[in-house]
Amino acid sequence: MTTPSIVGHAPALRSCWHPVAESREIVRGVPAAVDLLGEAVVLWRDGAGAAHAFLDLCIHRGTAISLGTVEGDEIVCPYHGWRYRSDGACTRIPQLADPTRVPAKARATAFHCTERYGFVWVALEEPRWPLPDVPELEDGAWATVLCGPYTWACDASRQVENFTDFGHFPFVHPGLLGDPDRPVVPSHTVETDDHVLRYDIVRPEAVANDDFPVFGNEVVEAPERRSRYELHLPYTIVLRLGWGGQAGMVYFFACRPQGPERTMGFLVIGRNYNLEQPDSVLQEFEDVIFEQDRRFVESQRPERVPFDLADELHLTFDAVAVAYRRAMRATGLAL
Numbered sequence: 001m002t003t004p005s006i007v008g009h010a011p012a013l014r015s016c017w018h019p020v021a022e023s024r025e026i027v028r029g030v031p032a033a034v035d036l037l038g039e040a041v042v043l044w045r046d047g048a049g050a051a052h053a054f055l056d057l058c059i060h061r062g063t064a065i066s067l068g069t070v071e072g073d074e075i076v077c078p079y080h081g082w083r084y085r086s087d088g089a090c091t092r093i094p095q096l097a098d099p100t101r102v103p104a105k106a107r108a109t110a111f112h113c114t115e116r117y118g119f120v121w122v123a124l125e126e127p128r129w130p131l132p133d134v135p136e137l138e139d140g141a142w143a144t145v146l147c148g149p150y151t152w153a154c155d156a157s158r159q160v161e162n163f164t165d166f167g168h169f170p171f172v173h174p175g176l177l178g179d180p181d182r183p184v185v186p187s188h189t190v191e192t193d194d195h196v197l198r199y200d201i202v203r204p205e206a207v208a209n210d211d212f213p214v215f216g217n218e219v220v221e222a223p224e225r226r227s228r229y230e231l232h233l234p235y236t237i238v239l240r241l242g243w244g245g246q247a248g249m250v251y252f253f254a255c256r257p258q259g260p261e262r263t264m265g266f267l268v269i270g271r272n273y274n275l276e277q278p279d280s281v282l283q284e285f286e287d288v289i290f291e292q293d294r295r296f297v298e299s300q301r302p303e304r305v306p307f308d309l310a311d312e313l314h315l316t317f318d319a320v321a322v323a324y325r326r327a328m329r330a331t332g333l334a335l
């Protein structure tokens with residue numbers, strides 16, 4: 001299918017923050033190549049440890065700068081040794097009689113780059129909106145666990161929409177996230193505030209699971225989960241879970257849109273209970289859940305969410321999908 005409605009609006013997506021790597025993966029002295037919205041990007045850390053993101057292409061002969069090295073506060077192209085500092089300016093061209101007489105055009109393309117919640121974020125153009133605030137993830141009283149990342153052969157919009165889809169829980173995750181005997185999606189209302197969608201839902205929880213004791217529900221008979229969602233366009237979800245007591249959990253899920261048929265979902269989970277539980281318990285649980293989803297989402301056609309509401313069939317319990325499609329178009333993030 002190639003109707004215009006399925007085409008994401010890449011120019012607008014360039015003006016958004018996207019997670020591109022886990023911070024712990026980017027080590028000092030070693031440039032790392034990542035792709036974002038079809039662009040090749042190199043990540044590197046300067047001498048103080050600050051992360052930087054450049055177009056992974058040396059203006060001299062188009063070599064991948066990520067093949068080079070980092071020396072002090074500069075990244076060095078491996079082909080002819082040109083050196084670039086963190087703002088992108090070239091500081092030295094060794095082939096010149098005076099290597100410091102660098103023409104102004106000799107620059108690397110520097111992108112916006114920041115770190116938060118354990119991830120490196122890049123915006124290819126001036127970002128329109130700040131990153132969402134999730135105080136729990138920066139509160140020492142909460143434990144955080146990095147899960148994934150989850151690389152799927154689909155567009156980021158499909159991966160995000162799957163995360164927000166209530167109807168599939170009892171079918172795809174029976175006994176883990178949903179109860180097959182209670183498939184009805186409770187009614188919920190989506191409030192759209194510019195680029196943020198908010199909605200709450202109280203829905204049937206799977207009964208407590210001995211294999212994966214990850215949730216904070218104390219009731220074991222027909223338990224319910226309170227979920228408060230914030231969907232920050234285009235591809236970031238903040239989900240706060242509660243079971244009526246003090247126990248709280250927050251899911252922070254954000255996708256890196258690599259290209260139209262490839263996304264990498266980053267996930268960090270915070271909780272204020274089970275603080276001593278090994279990270280592997282949640283990680284293995286999420287690996288199972290995401291793998292259960294992956295097969296179905298990768299089979300969806302078109303690979304990108306069709307943002308025209310005339311495409312696909314929406315019923316009342318698909319309110320989030322409808323609001324997401326509307327908001328993506330209203331903000332110009334999808335055509």
Ligand code: FES
Pocket residue numbers: 058059060061062063077078079080081082
């Ligand atoms: S291609 Fe990078 S220095 Fe020549």
Ligand SMILES: [Fe+2]
Pocket residue numbers: 162168169172173289293
């Ligand atoms: Fe799922």
